[in-house]
Amino acid sequence: MASKRDTRRLIALLTPGTLFLGIFFLGPLAVMVIFSFLTPGLYGGVEWNFYHWNYGRILGWADGDWEEFDPVYAQIFFRSVRLAFTNVLITLLICYPAALWVSGLSVRWRTFVVFIITLPFFVSLVVRLFCWVLILRPSGFLNTTLLGLGVISEPIDIIFTETAVLIGMAYILLPFMFLPLYASIEKLDYSLLEASSDLGANPFQTFLRVTLPSTLPGIAAGAVLVFIPSLGNFIVPDLLGGAKVLMIGNLVEQQFLSARNWPFGSALSVMIMLVMFLAIVIYLRRIGRSEIVR
């Protein structure tokens, strides 16, 4: 039981954060949810009438007068979820072996590698992504190199494809997968691996039965940290996906900035949020609980 003094201290410590989040996070969020149920104004803005067709346009029922149901919205939505999920897998497959390797280095090298991994944060995101445009475009570094080596005879179309978007997203989100993974792999108790080997498990069995389950919290944290920004991302598809690979983030951006349909943009945002919320709930139920028992 917490004593009265503890309670008072807790209140003192939590109040500023709670107020800040309440005003600057929950406030706008509430505005967004409310807007998503209002009628779009003719020249932007909103009219204060209840209007559920914002969701209808995405999910399959439209008001028929002003707007049509178009499956393209649902398609873009599912494509975004799929790309975000694929990106989680890509970053996981790249980062897990890397983190295993780094955790085996000496302390000085480990610190250095972690520093290197956070280094790209010092450069603007747009600049870094534009470098990928230079690399991937038809006359870019990749194509000229492959052509020069004779691997290909014609430039390959890679920019403005899903592949390009995945490359870009994996590139910017790698650290978010690497750092939590590395943190949990580094904590891994080496004597557990020896115990497993002692009990007759070969290295592969040990990996599956001890290493992987022990680092599951890191995997889950990394997955959530990569999934959420991937889903809402609009800069990467904008620069590397062009008009062909729209993601839901681009759609939201368009609705707010060009189409000036705030309610529809809000409805799209609420959809994204629901998926993220689901991801976090799964994370907490699966992983959070086993963490508590430890």
Next chain:
Amino acid sequence: MTQAAESIVEVKEAVKRFPAPEGGVVTALDSISLKVQQGQFVTLLGPSGCGKTTLLRTISGFEDLDSGAVLIGGESVLGVPPYRRPVNTVFQNYALFPHLSVSGNVVYGLEVAGIKKTERDHRLKEALERVGLSGFERRKPAQLSGGQQQRVALARAIINQPKLLLLDEPLSALDRNLRQSMQLELKSLQHDLGICFLFVTHDQEEALTMSDQVVVLNQGRIEQIGPPDLLYHKPATRFVAEFIGDSAIFSGRIQNTEASPVLVTEDGLGIPVGRGPKPGDHATLIIRPENLSLAPPNPDDSVSILDAVLEQSVFRGATHQYVCVLPNGTSISATPTGADDEAFSRVSPGDSVQLAFRRNIPHLIIESQ
């Protein structure tokens, strides 16, 4: 059966050196040879850092030897990885898998070996019964006490029916009472299972109570191998004598005739000793507290007398321990029993006493010439 088939594990002139981070090398094992016979409880005893863990790890396969060999069941295991060696280990920190339940931990070895579920369940039940943990199947290691965790580690190892079980100070984390009851349990478990135990400890009492054979290690070398009573009564070296049991130890040179030799220490104390050593020999005399009592009124030739002053008497439950000081300043303890104890208890601290021991009982180590 041949000799080779009987020894479960044999270590031959094992040498292991580690590069020390501060430069140079640490010789953790210095030409170690030992054999563990079928059904034996063998203890490795030695102070911290003497190489006990290293020796276990070379047998379980986590450490390679620089030279020498390890034979399991008569065959060299050079290059055989730990997971293919028919030995199991109870680790000092238990190393239980935190994400698995008690039963998950215990059947781990059977699962990776691909044993069928029905047999697994059967053996799980049996192993848990043996260590007294039935009903704990679904707990996680974090939900167990230290003693219970220790039992899980034990069950996890014995369920695989290894030829040899290695135990690295498994009791050191337990409190005294629990440790003593676990000592007896381990001993009877070993007897029932008929598996060889190679048990590491730095607690000499533990080694004496549990073992068939004790291997005393010091700085990577074997000081002595033998059954507990031999080590206690006939220590081969001064180190063994100091390490096992309480004793007063005197080193010096033998003077006088061969018929009545006297050990003279560097500070001039002369102690008559039994026959055996020749004049000029370097010798070490080991007197256990229970060998000392008050001198009888008319001592004959079979006892030696030491003049001393009683400093204090300490109550020890069944007996007293009488701490005396010799003329040269060394203190020496006596724990006589029965009538001898009664006689001694009438002496008050500060009084002079004559301590006596039977010449043929204390052990004399003759070191040279």
